[in-house]
Amino acid sequence: MMAAPKTRRAVFAVHGMSCATCALGIEKRLGKVDGVESVSSAIMLNQVYVDYDETKIDAERVTEEIRKAGYANHVVRKTG
Numbered sequence: 387m388m389a390a391p392k393t394r395r396a397v398f399a400v401h402g403m404s405c406a407t408c409a410l411g412i413e414k415r416l417g418k419v420d421g422v423e424s425v426s427s428a429i430m431l432n433q434v435y436v437d438y439d440e441t442k443i444d445a446e447r448v449t450e451e452i453r454k455a456g457y458a459n460h461v462v463r464k465t466g
Contacts, residue, residue, distance in 0.1 A: 393423060394466040396445040398434045401458040405429065408457075415455045419443060433462065 403409055409427035412434055416425045421442030426435045436448050445461050452459045 392440045392466075393437055394440045394445075394464060395435060395437050396448060396464045397462040398436065398449065398452060398459045399462050400427075400432050400434050400452060403427070403429060403432050403434070403457055409434075412452060412455050412457065416448065416451055419448070419451055422448070434459075437466075 400412065403412065406429065409429050413425045413427060416422050416434075416436060421439045423437040423439060425437075427433070428435070434452065436445075438445075438448065445464055449459055449461065
């Protein structure tokens with residue numbers, strides 16, 4: 387029996403995300419990760435918003451994926 391999806395949202399401060407190309411690269415990478423449901427960016431705030439199924443992935447794994455894309459980051463807030 388599969389666990390019911392439990393959607394959470396986390397906001398990440400991303401250092402060095404200075405343009406639309408940077409944001410799109412992060413969004414594209416995270417969009418391929420199992421458990422990530424949606425990704426959006428606020429370039430002017432240097433933030434990335436990620437909705438994810440916590441039965442498949444956690445905020446720490448998302449942080450790791452953003453680092454693999456080449457950006458220092460940290461969780462600002464988790465909700466849901």
